[in-house]
Amino acid sequence: MKSFKFYSLLSPQNRQILDKNSIFVKIEVGSELYRQGDECPNLMFLTKGRVRVVRTHESGQSILLYYFSQGEQCNVNFTSTLNSVPAIGTAIAETDLEGYIIPTKIIARMFVDDEAFQRYVFDQYAKRMEHLAALIEDIRFLGLDTRLLHYLQSQKSRIINLSHEELADIIGTSREVISRILKSFENNGIVKLSRKKIELM
Numbered sequence: 001m002k003s004f005k006f007y008s009l010l011s012p013q014n015r016q017i018l019d020k021n022s023i024f025v026k027i028e029v030g031s032e033l034y035r036q037g038d039e040c041p042n043l044m045f046l047t048k049g050r051v052r053v054v055r056t057h058e059s060g061q062s063i064l065l066y067y068f069s070q071g072e073q074c075n076v077n078f079t080s081t082l083n084s085v086p087a088i089g090t091a092i093a094e095t096d097l098e099g100y101i102i103p104t105k106i107i108a109r110m111f112v113d114d115e116a117f118q119r120y121v122f123d124q125y126a127k128r129m130e131h132l133a134a135l136i137e138d139i140r141f142l143g144l145d146t147r148l149l150h151y152l153q154s155q156k157s158r159i160i161n162l163s164h165e166e167l168a169d170i171i172g173t174s175r176e177v178i179s180r181i182l183k184s185f186e187n188n189g190i191v192k193l194s195r196k197k198i199e200l201m
Contacts, residue, residue: 004045006120014113017106025044025101029097032093034080039080039087040080042103043078043081044101045073047098048099049098051091053090055089055090061172062168065132076091082108153200
Protein backbone atom coordinates (compact mmCIF):
# COMPACT_ATOMS: atom_id res chain seq x y z
CA MET A 1 0.00 0.00 0.00
CA LYS A 2 2.99 2.30 0.37
CA SER A 3 2.96 2.98 -3.39
CA PHE A 4 -0.35 4.87 -3.11
CA LYS A 5 0.02 8.64 -2.85
CA PHE A 6 -2.38 8.95 0.04
CA TYR A 7 -0.55 6.38 2.19
CA SER A 8 2.21 8.69 3.48
CA LEU A 9 -0.41 11.36 4.31
CA LEU A 10 -2.51 9.08 6.51
CA SER A 11 -2.38 9.34 10.27
CA PRO A 12 0.06 6.87 11.87
CA GLN A 13 -2.89 5.01 13.37
CA ASN A 14 -4.62 4.57 9.99
CA ARG A 15 -1.39 3.47 8.31
CA GLN A 16 -1.03 0.80 10.95
CA ILE A 17 -4.65 -0.34 10.51
CA LEU A 18 -4.22 -0.45 6.74
CA ASP A 19 -0.99 -2.47 6.95
CA LYS A 20 -2.56 -4.94 9.33
CA ASN A 21 -5.72 -5.51 7.26
CA SER A 22 -4.41 -5.38 3.66
CA ILE A 23 -4.30 -8.74 1.86
CA PHE A 24 -1.92 -8.98 -1.12
CA VAL A 25 -3.41 -10.76 -4.16
CA LYS A 26 -2.42 -11.73 -7.70
CA ILE A 27 -5.08 -12.09 -10.41
CA GLU A 28 -4.63 -13.59 -13.88
CA VAL A 29 -5.34 -11.73 -17.12
CA GLY A 30 -8.92 -12.24 -18.32
CA SER A 31 -10.33 -12.74 -14.81
CA GLU A 32 -13.45 -10.89 -13.71
CA LEU A 33 -12.97 -8.98 -10.48
CA TYR A 34 -16.73 -8.58 -10.15
CA ARG A 35 -19.75 -8.77 -12.44
CA GLN A 36 -22.48 -6.25 -13.17
CA GLY A 37 -25.25 -6.79 -10.62
CA ASP A 38 -22.92 -8.18 -7.93
CA GLU A 39 -22.54 -6.60 -4.52
CA CYS A 40 -18.79 -6.28 -4.03
CA PRO A 41 -17.73 -7.61 -0.59
CA ASN A 42 -14.28 -5.94 -0.47
CA LEU A 43 -12.28 -3.21 -2.15
CA MET A 44 -9.23 -3.74 -4.33
CA PHE A 45 -6.39 -1.24 -4.65
CA LEU A 46 -4.29 -1.95 -7.73
CA THR A 47 -0.48 -1.86 -7.63
CA LYS A 48 0.22 -3.53 -10.98
CA GLY A 49 -1.71 -4.03 -14.23
CA ARG A 50 -4.80 -2.57 -15.88
CA VAL A 51 -8.53 -3.30 -15.55
CA ARG A 52 -11.35 -2.28 -17.86
CA VAL A 53 -14.86 -1.71 -16.54
CA VAL A 54 -17.71 -2.29 -18.99
CA ARG A 55 -21.48 -1.98 -18.75
CA THR A 56 -23.69 -4.53 -20.53
CA HIS A 57 -27.11 -3.70 -21.98
CA GLU A 58 -29.98 -6.21 -21.84
CA SER A 59 -29.37 -6.77 -25.57
CA GLY A 60 -26.02 -8.30 -24.65
CA GLN A 61 -23.92 -5.47 -26.09
CA SER A 62 -21.43 -3.72 -23.81
CA ILE A 63 -19.59 -0.41 -23.69
CA LEU A 64 -16.40 0.65 -21.94
CA LEU A 65 -16.96 2.86 -18.89
CA TYR A 66 -13.31 3.42 -17.95
CA TYR A 67 -9.97 1.82 -17.12
CA PHE A 68 -8.12 1.83 -13.84
CA SER A 69 -4.51 0.88 -13.27
CA GLN A 70 -1.73 0.89 -10.68
CA GLY A 71 -2.15 3.50 -7.97
CA GLU A 72 -5.90 3.64 -8.55
CA GLN A 73 -9.08 2.25 -7.07
CA CYS A 74 -12.30 1.41 -8.92
CA ASN A 75 -15.25 3.78 -8.37
CA VAL A 76 -17.84 1.13 -9.22
CA ASN A 77 -16.20 -1.19 -6.67
CA PHE A 78 -16.09 1.59 -4.06
CA THR A 79 -19.73 2.62 -4.53
CA SER A 80 -21.05 -0.95 -4.57
CA THR A 81 -19.08 -1.94 -1.49
CA LEU A 82 -19.73 1.04 0.75
CA ASN A 83 -23.41 1.39 -0.17
CA SER A 84 -24.23 -2.35 -0.48
CA VAL A 85 -25.71 -1.83 -3.95
CA PRO A 86 -25.27 -3.89 -7.15
CA ALA A 87 -22.25 -2.99 -9.28
CA ILE A 88 -23.22 -1.02 -12.41
CA GLY A 89 -20.55 -2.71 -14.53
CA THR A 90 -18.16 -5.65 -14.88
CA ALA A 91 -14.41 -5.34 -14.18
CA ILE A 92 -12.10 -7.44 -16.36
CA ALA A 93 -8.33 -7.84 -15.92
CA GLU A 94 -6.65 -6.72 -19.16
CA THR A 95 -3.27 -7.85 -17.80
CA ASP A 96 -2.03 -9.91 -14.88
CA LEU A 97 -2.82 -7.91 -11.74
CA GLU A 98 -1.33 -7.34 -8.31
CA GLY A 99 -2.95 -5.37 -5.54
CA TYR A 100 -4.43 -5.34 -2.07
CA ILE A 101 -7.87 -6.42 -0.89
CA ILE A 102 -9.12 -4.39 2.06
CA PRO A 103 -12.27 -5.08 4.13
CA THR A 104 -15.11 -2.62 3.63
CA LYS A 105 -15.35 -1.63 7.30
CA ILE A 106 -11.72 -0.47 7.29
CA ILE A 107 -12.20 1.74 4.22
CA ALA A 108 -15.51 3.12 5.50
CA ARG A 109 -13.85 4.18 8.75
CA MET A 110 -10.89 5.77 6.94
CA PHE A 111 -13.18 7.67 4.58
CA VAL A 112 -14.89 9.31 7.55
CA ASP A 113 -11.78 9.85 9.68
CA ASP A 114 -8.96 10.75 7.31
CA GLU A 115 -8.91 13.84 5.08
CA ALA A 116 -6.01 12.54 2.96
CA PHE A 117 -7.97 9.43 2.02
CA GLN A 118 -11.09 11.51 1.27
CA ARG A 119 -9.09 13.64 -1.18
CA TYR A 120 -7.77 10.50 -2.88
CA VAL A 121 -11.30 9.10 -3.33
CA PHE A 122 -12.71 12.37 -4.69
CA ASP A 123 -9.75 12.69 -7.09
CA GLN A 124 -10.62 9.23 -8.44
CA TYR A 125 -14.25 10.26 -8.98
CA ALA A 126 -13.18 13.48 -10.73
CA LYS A 127 -10.99 11.47 -13.11
CA ARG A 128 -13.85 9.09 -13.93
CA MET A 129 -16.28 11.97 -14.54
CA GLU A 130 -13.81 13.54 -16.98
CA HIS A 131 -13.47 10.24 -18.85
CA LEU A 132 -17.24 9.70 -19.01
CA ALA A 133 -17.78 13.25 -20.30
CA ALA A 134 -15.26 12.59 -23.07
CA LEU A 135 -16.96 9.26 -23.85
CA ILE A 136 -20.37 10.95 -24.20
CA GLU A 137 -18.85 13.56 -26.54
CA ASP A 138 -17.28 10.81 -28.68
CA ILE A 139 -20.55 8.87 -28.92
CA ARG A 140 -22.48 12.03 -29.81
CA PHE A 141 -20.10 13.54 -32.35
CA LEU A 142 -17.85 10.80 -33.79
CA GLY A 143 -18.63 7.85 -36.06
CA LEU A 144 -17.82 4.29 -34.99
CA ASP A 145 -14.91 4.04 -37.41
CA THR A 146 -13.32 7.21 -36.01
CA ARG A 147 -13.88 6.11 -32.41
CA LEU A 148 -12.33 2.71 -33.14
CA LEU A 149 -9.31 4.23 -34.87
CA HIS A 150 -8.79 6.70 -32.01
CA TYR A 151 -8.92 3.84 -29.53
CA LEU A 152 -6.37 1.76 -31.45
CA GLN A 153 -4.04 4.74 -31.84
CA SER A 154 -4.29 5.54 -28.11
CA GLN A 155 -2.76 2.19 -27.09
CA LYS A 156 0.87 2.11 -25.96
CA SER A 157 1.83 -0.60 -28.46
CA ARG A 158 1.35 -0.86 -32.21
CA ILE A 159 0.28 -4.48 -31.64
CA ILE A 160 -3.07 -4.80 -29.84
CA ASN A 161 -3.97 -8.25 -28.54
CA LEU A 162 -7.75 -8.01 -28.38
CA SER A 163 -10.46 -10.02 -30.11
CA HIS A 164 -13.14 -8.35 -32.23
CA GLU A 165 -15.64 -9.26 -29.48
CA GLU A 166 -13.56 -7.48 -26.84
CA LEU A 167 -13.21 -4.41 -29.06
CA ALA A 168 -16.98 -4.42 -29.57
CA ASP A 169 -17.45 -4.32 -25.79
CA ILE A 170 -15.02 -1.40 -25.50
CA ILE A 171 -16.48 0.67 -28.34
CA GLY A 172 -20.11 -0.22 -27.67
CA THR A 173 -21.29 -2.05 -30.77
CA SER A 174 -21.52 -5.57 -32.19
CA ARG A 175 -18.65 -7.87 -33.15
CA GLU A 176 -19.89 -7.90 -36.76
CA VAL A 177 -19.64 -4.12 -37.02
CA ILE A 178 -16.12 -4.11 -35.55
CA SER A 179 -15.02 -6.86 -37.95
CA ARG A 180 -16.40 -4.90 -40.91
CA ILE A 181 -14.64 -1.67 -39.89
CA LEU A 182 -11.35 -3.45 -39.20
CA LYS A 183 -11.52 -5.13 -42.59
CA SER A 184 -11.96 -1.75 -44.25
CA PHE A 185 -8.96 -0.46 -42.23
CA GLU A 186 -6.92 -3.42 -43.48
CA ASN A 187 -7.99 -2.82 -47.09
CA ASN A 188 -6.80 0.77 -46.74
CA GLY A 189 -3.45 -0.22 -45.24
CA ILE A 190 -4.19 1.14 -41.76
CA VAL A 191 -3.95 -2.16 -39.88
CA LYS A 192 -2.88 -5.76 -40.38
CA LEU A 193 -5.22 -8.37 -38.89
CA SER A 194 -4.57 -11.82 -37.44
CA ARG A 195 -6.23 -13.93 -34.74
CA LYS A 196 -6.76 -11.82 -31.58
CA LYS A 197 -4.10 -9.41 -32.85
CA ILE A 198 -4.30 -6.06 -34.63
CA GLU A 199 -1.12 -4.38 -35.85
CA LEU A 200 -1.17 -0.67 -36.65
CA MET A 201 0.76 0.03 -39.84
